[in-house]
Amino acid sequence: MADRLTQLQEAADELANQFIACFYYLERRHDLEPFGPNDKIPDLKPEQPKEVDSLPPDVFQAGMVELARDLILKEQQIEYLISNLPGLDNSEREQEQLIRDLEEELKVAEAQRLEAVKEKQEVLAKLNQVLRGIRRH
The missing domain is CATH 1.20.5 (Single alpha-helices involved in coiled-coils or other helix-helix interfaces)
Known part of the structure; x- marks a missing residue:
């Protein structure tokens, strides 16, 4: 079994990967909606690749909730590993x-x-x- 610092480093790396996965999910799966009155969504030509692959709102929301839960669990794991490092109470x-x-x-x-x-x-x-x-x- 790896030492505590190695476990902490691996958990931090996993958290960074989870952040990237969250950003990718949000970027690629959201609905194309204008933010302001002057924003326009361009019409795509049939040969043009889609910038996003939108999901239905309820599925998109459920995915965000699951990703947020995973981030919270990983953060709690990191806090636990930090609390078990030697010398913190000395x-x-x-x-x-x-x-x-x-x-x-x-x-x-x-x-x-x-x-x-x-x-x-x-x-x-x-x-x-x-x-x-x-x-x-």
């Missing part, structure tokens, strides 16, 4: 103390590792002595 001083504590734990673990490596080398040396002793007999 002050800078607490985070620095946590780092110092972790550094101390790391030093202890490193000392234990070095001790284990030393012990391993001693056991290998003893094993070599035993094997040499067996060969001589």
